Amino acid sequence: MNTHLRFWLGAAALGLLLVAALRLLGNDYAYFAGYFVLQYVVLASAWNILGGYAGYVNFGAAGFMAAGAYSAIVLRQALGLDLIPGIIFAALVAGLLGLGTGYLTLRLKGVYFSIATLCLSVVLQTLVVNWDYVGGSRGAYIIRPREIAPFVSYGEYLFIVMLVLAIGAAGIGRTVEMSRLGRGLQAIRDNERAAEAVGVPTLRLKLIATTLCGALMGVAGAPLPYYSGYLNPEAAFSLAYAVNAIAMPLIGGAGTWAGPVIGAVLLASLQQAATVTISSALNLWIVGWMLVIFVALFPKGILGWFRRKA
């Protein structure tokens, strides 16, 4: 059987199994926690496309994610459209944002792109704070329906939407890795000048990657206002998203499609457990330390560590 087909069938089976298991459990908190973990699978996979394969560090995950979340809010305010169109619109907006940032900075050394993405979050936050239409600094409310047929609850609906997005993001990462695009990006990471010299269209590949990366991050953020029912700039632009988006792929193993998935499931579950048991500031602090320790001691992440042993 074709390896792509096998991946998609396996992922779909795993997804169905998860939904069935949570239904048996019948606990609303399980959906809440599951969504939390899955949004990070999307975010980490998105970061990995540019950071893991091409070696270009995007510090602006929170900015792209918030762009997605606020796109969904704008669409709802303006046209009254619901979650699914919101996700598509968010992908479009955040993708264009990624393309624009990339176009302005990717012709230079990689650090300039990183610095630009870091500032992008701050400036988008300024814009949102000053934009009364989406609630300004007071924040925006979204009244979500209690139920939506044929799902048991709105929580389950959101969970399933995020599950589909997470499987899609991991699948896109895997497809990129196996395609010419992924090989080109890896060539850029290893030696950009040499890649350019043998005819890899470096700028075009980088732009495709930033657009894809931005769009996926936007998608990860679009359901956020529906998930929490209320969104203010401080929550949407939280530095926690930016640090997790980097820490998860690097800890799992950057440059492989499975690395960010492993890192996200591990780190997000840990944080969800720590938020419940200890304080939320302390658990973010732990993530910061894990990031520093992993990049210093295990630069290839968990996956790389196992591969070396094998």
Next chain:
Amino acid sequence: MDPDLVLLLNGIVSGLLLGGLYAAAASGLAVAFGMLDIVNIAHPALMVTGAFTVVALGTWLGLDPLLVAVLQAPLYYLLGVGIYSAYHHFFEKRGEEALQGLAFFFGVMFIIEVGLVMVFGPEQRFLDPSYAYTTWRLGEIDLPLRMLVPGLFAMGCIGLLFLYLHRSFTGLAIAAVAQDAEALRLMAVNPVKIKRLAFGISIALASMAGGALVVVQPVEPSSGQVFIGRVFAICIMGGMASLPGCIMAALLFGVVENVTATFFGPSWSPAVAFGWLLLVLAFRPQGLFGKAA
């Protein structure tokens, strides 16, 4: 005089004073990022840490914030030496500064910010020196000492740094390590040692800028975030390794930002930083005053 003109003049003057503070914040980065090629995105976070320790020590000892900033600078020098040693050992030596090194400094920045929240709480801190509410007037123009003194203090720090870099042997070695580390080795100077020293100086400057910051405005743990855009924009606009370029860019930046804040409201000023940075990166990556490569 026309009130709009007075407003504009005052905006320009206090922008220049603010620019002095920005120059202090960016000059340390000009050493680390411009000369040593270390992308220390934790620089503003370290500056804010300096501001917090100034508040804590100054309240405890009852001393002037700027004096405390000078007294505590050696400790930050040692901290910088420590950070560089770790960075060199784990990343620079292995040639992995690009991805892993950036992630390292991002992690450090994050640890510092969350650490400050855990130690000092999320609220704003301030420490008013005795002259905080005095304002000198030159005709229609106000010169608040709250802005003037830290601005002059910053210029003094940068002046000393400039003399050190241009007059002393180690200072010249720092400039040399930026150009050719291998050639320095041939002169029997260890480039790693020089870089460690220079990075320590860079962090000491960050902490002194923090002392100046706390005189100008109250600080909170997340104050550093806005400064990331500012200091990198200034550093790149100033032509990376040049201190005079850095000062010029900082003063210009302070004026533009302050005039924007005067006429459009202060909540818009962070957007100025990013707009400038993007324009500079897109059209003049060699800096406003640099020569084309």
